[in-house]
Amino acid sequence: MINTITILGGHGKNGTAEPVQRIDLRMGDVISVVGPTGSGKTTLINDIELFANANTQTGRRILINGAPAPAEYHDDPARNPIALITQHTTFLSDLPVGEFLHTHARIRISDATQRQVPVGRTLDFANQLTGEPIALDSHMTELSGGQTRALLIADATIICNTPIVLLDEVENAGIHRTRALELLRQYRKIFIFVTHDPRIALLSDYRIVMQGGTITQVLHTDMAEQKVAGIVSKLDDTLSLLRDKIRRGERLTMAELETFA
Amino acid sequence: MKLAICAGPATTGKTSVLRHAIRKLLESGQRIAFLKIDVQYAEEDEQFAREFGIPTRKVYSGELCPDHCNVMVLGDALRWARTNESDVLLVETAGLCLRCSPYADGGLGIIVLEATSGMNLPLKVGPMLSLADVAVVTKIDRVSQAEREVFRARIQDVAPSVRIREVNALYGIGIGPLVDHIRAIPDVPEHMRLRGNPPVGTCTICVGKKEIGWQSHFGVVRALDNQVFYRGE
Incomplete structure (x- = not known):
């Protein structure tokens, strides 16, 4: 049973010590990782995913419940407590979606009678996130960027069903983010979003700020920001509405922006 | 003296994996000799000699099947490594035959596969995988985690007893367990035999x-x- 993950600071690209030397992430936390491009956000989640033990280029250490990760996390994928959704928006796998999900369910779910349902639920979940439905006989390599991301998020949440989910810039993928956050919040896990999206950042309990390859501060979403979050969500919804209209070939009018005029 | 033979399709990262393994073996005080077998071109022997200052050799198989060539020269190579007072002889094969496997009983058989190579690859490589002791999977950062796990399952389907080690060969992450395997094998017996049946x-x-x-x-x-x-x- 995992209760906490601890990030112990390492060093930046130039060898200087990381300003934040310890962060404890607790079960149920929703965390964002923010910072400019090249500030080391993806490297941080790779460290977490690899259970770095001062053996990556950052020198960071990741502890699970206060101790180094046991070797079986790497030896047996069924025991790996982390699902990582990378920025990949293409699959290299040449299998049909159904066969891929069944194979994945076989290694993640040891009880053979319990596999059929998650495969169906994964597909349903994915199809709520993407506008273009995915079928079980679609070939993985033929899926669009949005479909690929939607399937990876659904697969990580339902088939992997791990206590820790790392999501690298999901906002870039052309999926319904609002729906994704709603669906994900139904599962009690540690969610770590690498993001540039103010909506995702403000919906998080706190955010890890990165600069020059190091963690420079940890900001908790305070009362003032929670108020901002409501308006940011409204802005964001309005923008998605405008985006959808543009996609459908419609014209935009001032009426859509009335609340912000 | 111990023997480890490394196979795997071209460009999967055999050399990068062995480079990290050699570095760690040398750090732990082991003396290493390295033999590269290829068909018509190889420079790994020169690279490793330069980088690590270890005794290295290479053989071009030319008109001979490269795995056949491996069987022919391995006896001499073991003697050569012994005269260099090596603790481990590492052999990197050309790694292109899907019908044979170059592993010898009494030595460790390592196959290097890349996670990017498609889900059916483990089904295609035949005895090179099923007769190996360890399968090292490289390029794990290039695919989604879901695909990595399914690729691993496909290897286990074909070769249930092969131990799988995922490795990031750029940074050498995950090399430790492979080095432990090499260190744990017994010394080679006096008479060695090829593990698989030739075609x-x-x-x-x-x-x-x-x-x-x-x-x-x-x-x-x-x-x-x-x-x-x-x-x-």
Whole structure:
């Protein structure tokens, strides 16, 4: 049973010590990782995913419940407590979606009678996130960027069903983010979003700020920001509405922006 | 002295994996000798000699099948490594035959596969995978985690007893367990034998008869619609 993950600071690209030397992430936390491009956000989640033990280029250490990760996390994928959704928006796998999900369910779910349902639920979940439905006989390599991301998020949440989910810039993928956050919040896990999206950042309990390859501060979403979050969500919804209209070939009018005029 | 033979399709990262393994073995005080077998071009021997100052050799198999060449030269190579007072002889093969496997009983067989190579690859590589002791999977950062896990399952389907080690060969992450495997193998016995069975006999194509179609050949042949059969006296 995992209760906490601890990030112990390492060093930046130039060898200087990381300003934040310890962060404890607790079960149920929703965390964002923010910072400019090249500030080391993806490297941080790779460290977490690899259970770095001062053996990556950052020198960071990741502890699970206060101790180094046991070797079986790497030896047996069924025991790996982390699902990582990378920025990949293409699959290299040449299998049909159904066969891929069944194979994945076989290694993640040891009880053979319990596999059929998650495969169906994964597909349903994915199809709520993407506008273009995915079928079980679609070939993985033929899926669009949005479909690929939607399937990876659904697969990580339902088939992997791990206590820790790392999501690298999901906002870039052309999926319904609002729906994704709603669906994900139904599962009690540690969610770590690498993001540039103010909506995702403000919906998080706190955010890890990165600069020059190091963690420079940890900001908790305070009362003032929670108020901002409501308006940011409204802005964001309005923008998605405008985006959808543009996609459908419609014209935009001032009426859509009335609340912000 | 210990022997580890490394196979795997071209460009999967055999050399990068061995580079990290050699570094760690040297750090732990082991003396290493390295032999590269390839068909017509290789420079890993020069790289490793330069980087690590270890004794290295290379053999071009040329007209000979490279795995066949491995069997031929391995006895000499073991003697050569012994005269260099090595603790471990690492052999990197050309790694291109999907019918054979170059591993010898009494040594460690390592196959290097890349996670980017498609989900059916483990089914295609045959004895090179199923007779290995350790399968190292590289390029894990290039695919989604879901695909990594399914690729691993596909390896286990074909080769249930092979131990799988995922490695990031850029940074050498995950190399430790492979080095532990190498260190744990016993010294080579006096008489060594190839682990797998070579393919059926020598054929007339092997000896240079180039006509197309089984009708022009003798010995063990096969037609498109028939099983293998014998043609000749």
